[in-house]
Amino acid sequence: xxxxxxxxxxxxxxxxxxxxFVLLAVLFGFMGGREHYGFALFFLTDPFGMxxxxxxxxxxxxxxxxxxxxxxxxxxxxxxxxTTLWPFLKRSVxxxxxxxxxxxxxxxxxxxxxxxxRQDKLLxxxxxxxxxxxxxxxxxxxxxxxxxxxxxxxxxxxxxxxxWPFPRPVSWIYxxxxxxxxxxxxxxxxxxxxxxxxxxxxxxxxxxxxxxxRLPAIGLSLGYLLxxxxxxxxxxxxxxxxxxxxxxxxxLSTRFFxxxxxxxxxxxxxxxxxFRYDLFSIKEVLLLYFLGLSILMIFQxxxxxxxxxxxxxxxxxxxxxxxxxxxxLYKVPVWAIxxxxxxxxxxxxxxWFARTEIKTE
Amino acid sequence: xxxxxxxxxQRYGSLEVLDIVSWKIGYGIYWIQGENGAGKSTLxxxxxxxxxxxxxxxxxxxxxxxxxxVDFRLRLNxxxxxPLYPSFLTPADLISFVAExxxxxxxxxxxxIDALGINYLKHTFGSCSSGMVKKVSLALSFLGKPSVIILDxxxxxxxxxxxxxxxxxxxxxxxxxxxxxxxxxxxxxxEGLTVTESYALKNKTLIQLPHE
Numbered sequence: 001x002x003x004x005x006x007x008x009x010x011x012x013x014x015x016x017x018x019x020x021f022v023l024l025a026v027l028f029g030f031m032g033g034r035e036h037y038g039f040a041l042f043f044l045t046d047p048f049g050m051x052x053x054x055x056x057x058x059x060x061x062x063x064x065x066x067x068x069x070x071x072x073x074x075x076x077x078x079x080x081x082x083t084t085l086w087p088f089l090k091r092s093v094x095x096x097x098x099x100x101x102x103x104x105x106x107x108x109x110x111x112x113x114x115x116x117x118r119q120d121k122l123l124x125x126x127x128x129x130x131x132x133x134x135x136x137x138x139x140x141x142x143x144x145x146x147x148x149x150x151x152x153x154x155x156x157x158x159x160x161x162x163x164w165p166f167p168r169p170v171s172w173i174y175x176x177x178x179x180x181x182x183x184x185x186x187x188x189x190x191x192x193x194x195x196x197x198x199x200x201x202x203x204x205x206x207x208x209x210x211x212x213x214r215l216p217a218i219g220l221s222l223g224y225l226l227x228x229x230x231x232x233x234x235x236x237x238x239x240x241x242x243x244x245x246x247x248x249x250x251x252l253s254t255r256f257f258x259x260x261x262x263x264x265x266x267x268x269x270x271x272x273x274x275f276r277y278d279l280f281s282i283k284e285v286l287l288l289y290f291l292g293l294s295i296l297m298i299f300q301x302x303x304x305x306x307x308x309x310x311x312x313x314x315x316x317x318x319x320x321x322x323x324x325x326x327x328x329l330y331k332v333p334v335w336a337i338x339x340x341x342x343x344x345x346x347x348x349x350x351x352w353f354a355r356t357e358i359k360t361e
Numbered sequence: 362x363x364x365x366x367x368x369x370x371q372r373y374g375s376l377e378v379l380d381i382v383s384w385k386i387g388y389g390i391y392w393i394q395g396e397n398g399a400g401k402s403t404l405x406x407x408x409x410x411x412x413x414x415x416x417x418x419x420x421x422x423x424x425x426x427x428x429x430x431v432d433f434r435l436r437l438n439x440x441x442x443x444p445l446y447p448s449f450l451t452p453a454d455l456i457s458f459v460a461e462x463x464x465x466x467x468x469x470x471x472x473x474i475d476a477l478g479i480n481y482l483k484h485t486f487g488s489c490s491s492g493m494v495k496k497v498s499l500a501l502s503f504l505g506k507p508s509v510i511i512l513d514x515x516x517x518x519x520x521x522x523x524x525x526x527x528x529x530x531x532x533x534x535x536x537x538x539x540x541x542x543x544x545x546x547x548x549x550x551x552e553g554l555t556v557t558e559s560y561a562l563k564n565k566t567l568i569q570l571p572h573e
Contacts (some may be wrong), residue, residue, distance in 0.1 A: 168450075170457045175450065182449050242447055247409040248462045249434035354413050354427060 004094060007077070009101035012067050019187040020105075022229035026194040040116040050128045053113075057106045061136045063186070064102040065143035072147045084148050092141065099140035107133070176237060176262045184233045191229045195270040198223035203277045213284060216274075217291060217328045223270055224292025225321060228299050228313075230266050234259070235303040256349050260342075263296050287334045294341025295324065301345045304352035362422055363388055363540045364408075364437075364509055369416035371400070371407050378403045379414070380565040386542075389557025390535060393544040394570070399562045401544045402442055405511045408542075409439035421508055435463065440502030442514035442544075444494055448487035452479055452497045455486075456504075463505030473500040476526045492518045499523075503530055510534065511542045516549070528552040 013020065027036075043049040072080050083091055100107065110129045117126045168174070180188055202219025238245065238259075271289050274280060280288070299317065306312045327337055362385045371379035378400045395401045407414045410426050410433065418426040424433040446455055456479075460470045474482065477496045481489055489497075495518045502510055515527060531541060531554060543549070559570040 168454050170454060170461065172458070175447065175454075178449065179447055237447075242445075243406075243411055244439075244441060244444070244446070246411045247406075247434055247437075247439050248459065249431045249464075250462055251431050354430070 003079075004083075004098045005101055007080070008068060008071060009098060011071060012064065012102060015067075016186065017232075019184075019190055019229065022187060022190040022194055022226060026190065026197070026226065036112075037116065040113050041120070043113060044117055044120075044122045044125045050125075054128070054132055057132055057136060060106060061103065061139055064099075065140055068102075068140070068144055069147050072144075081148055091145075095141040095144045096137055098144065099137035102140055103133070103137060106136070172258050173262050173265070176234060176258075177265060179237055179241070180230060180233060180266075184230075187229050187233055191227050192269055194226040195223040195267075196273060198226060199270045199273045203274065203279060206279060207277075213280075213287070213334060214328050214331070216280070216288060217334050218325050220274070220288050221291055221295055221324060221328075222321065224267055225295055225299075225317070227263075227267055227292075227296055228317065231263065231296050231300045232303065232313075234262060235300065252350050252353060253346075255353070256346055259300060259349075260293070260297060263300065264293055267292055267296065287338065290338040290342070291334050294338045294345060295320075297345035298341055298348065301348035301352060304349060362386065363420070364542075365417075365419040365422070366408075367417040367419070369407060369414050369418065371403055371412060371414040377565060379407065381416075381567055384567050386540065386558070388538065388540050390531070390541045390543065390554055392549075392556045392559040393542055393562060393567070394559060395544070395562035400565065401562050402513055404562060404567075405439055405441075405513050405542070405544070408511060409437060410434055411439070435505060436508045437511070438463070438502045438505065438507040438509070439511045440498050440513060440515055442517065444498035446486045446494065446497070449485050451483050451485055452489070452493070453482040455497065456482075456500060459501045460504050463507075465504045466506070469504060470500070473503050473530075476530060477523050478520075478526065492520060492523075495519050496523055499527060503534065507534075507539055509540045509542065513544050514546070515543065516545055516547050524552075528554060 043053045046052075071077060083094075086094070110133065113129060114123075114126050117123050168178075199220060202216055202223065205219070206215055267289070271285065271292075274285050274288070298320070299313075302313070302316060324337070328334070364386050366381050366384040368383070369379060369381050370377065381404075393401055393404070403412065406412045408418055408426075410430060418433075420426075420433050420436055423429075424436060426433045456470050456474065459465075473479075477500050479493065479496050479500060481493055484493075486494055486497075499512070499515060499519070502512060512531075516524060519527070528549070531543075535541060560567045561570055562568075
């Protein structure tokens with residue numbers, strides 16, 4: 001049982017750490033208690049509320065199932081097929097427990113909904129939640145059963161049926177972005193969705209009265225900051241996925257600018273939203289863009305100091321954002337913050353790159 | 362001296378893996394031995410600048426890994442024991458990228474591809490056999506104009522033809538002035554290579570072994 005949890009459930013949360021990080025940032029950073037309460041009430045009282053909830057939970061379960069189906073095709077997971085030797089009942093129970101391990105986020109959210117239902121005397125509306133739990137966990141058990149009944153011990157996930165009609169550019173930046181899209185698509189999705197939401201809310205709020213650039217500077221900075229999940233994944237790509245690249249004779253400045261350009265590309269989509277609202281001049285948009293870029297680059301450089309341990313990053317990120325907010329509020333020019341941030345990020349990158357203690361798993 | 366180590370220490374968290382006070386080697390072919398888990402791969406990765414460590418590593422008496430990171434890495438190549446590359450890339454992508462970074466002379470990459478029999482240039486690493494990935498890593502370790510090439514377990518998973526080609530390349534490069542550090546659990550002297558010295562990595566340091 002323990003081995004199932006360590007090899008499969010833990011692997012899922014570890015490999016999707018960037019995605020969950022962003023998800024939590026969106027849920028608990030961007031949304032407040034009132035929004036959470038509103039959503040819970042919607043799920044409980046709207047005629048289609050429970051259908052929406054079921055849909056969202058089903059998507060998450062599909063994601064988990066796809067992970068199990070794919071993970072157990074890896075060569076190193078050959079041992080998992082010994083589970084077929086377990087008696088059916090024992091295996092089912094263990095797979096159900098494994099399914100609950102995967103479904104932890106929805107279990108916790110279900111508890112939250114139940115507590116809201118109890119508070120608002122809506123307990124007669126909660127029964128579908130328990131049906132969802134049973135159905136979705138059985139869904140995962142069936143997926144696991146299907147995989148062990150159909151062993152496939154080679155990893156075909158990287159064999160893409162689609163190939164570009166041109167040779168892949170020999171470009172680190174291109175490869176980095178391609179890797180993110182191929183391997184960390186969900187993190188990209190959540191980062192972009194989160195940043196997009198914050199951008200839209202900030203821009204809508206900006207239109208409600210007369211504000212100067214400080215309001216979007218704070219709001220959009222938060223939006224850009226939601227890309228730290230992607231920045232974290234890029235750190236992993238450089239220092240774990242392809243650690244060997246550190247032996248290549250590439251100057252530190254080139255490594256930094258490569259990183260800078262990759263981040264610059266990654267934050268372009270939400271920046272385009274700003275153009276769509278047509279509220280700022282191009283100069284102002286560029287100022288805000290470089291502010292976001294400098295924040296992300298400082299985060300990226302700081303990862304080298306911490307060796308990519310995400311748990312150590314939350315406090316500095318939050319403290320940094322508070323300091324940034326005060327700087328903007330006290331009218332430190334945005335261009336000065338951006339410029340200083342970019343220069344500082346290069347300095348810190350150069351200082352910490354060579355002394356990173358790489359995480360070993 | 363071609364390669365000099367001064368006071369290098371390497372640790373994973375609280376576990377100290379390497380503690381080498383001083384180690385110097387001149388031109389030659391060196392066999393680095395050690396039992397599994399002794400820290401050979403960690404030593405090689407530290408020498409190649411992959412794992413940052415304390416102390417100094419100096420190449421050709423002038424290139425310090427910390428002071429001249431680019432010049433150092435241009436002249437020291439590493440072929441890893443169990444190479445891992447991004448699975449969506451192809452050997453062709455990777456070889457051209459590394460050839461450019463290592464300032465490989467024209468035609469060198471093609472020569473190595475041909476010599477080692479790398480047939481699946483356009484297949485992604487995800488679909489390549491471990492032997493093919495190993496051949497690519499060996500080709501990468503010969504790119505450019507290195508003065509030291511480290512080969513960590515170069516013989517595992519490769520076929521007989523590639524093995525013969527590999528020893529041919531080692532002899533050819535060695536005649537051109539390249540020093541080799543080779544770790545292998547298999548004997549390779551019967552392939553015509555003259556080992557200058559043998560060292561064992563034991564108790565976190567390198568100990569010279571008597572000539573056999």
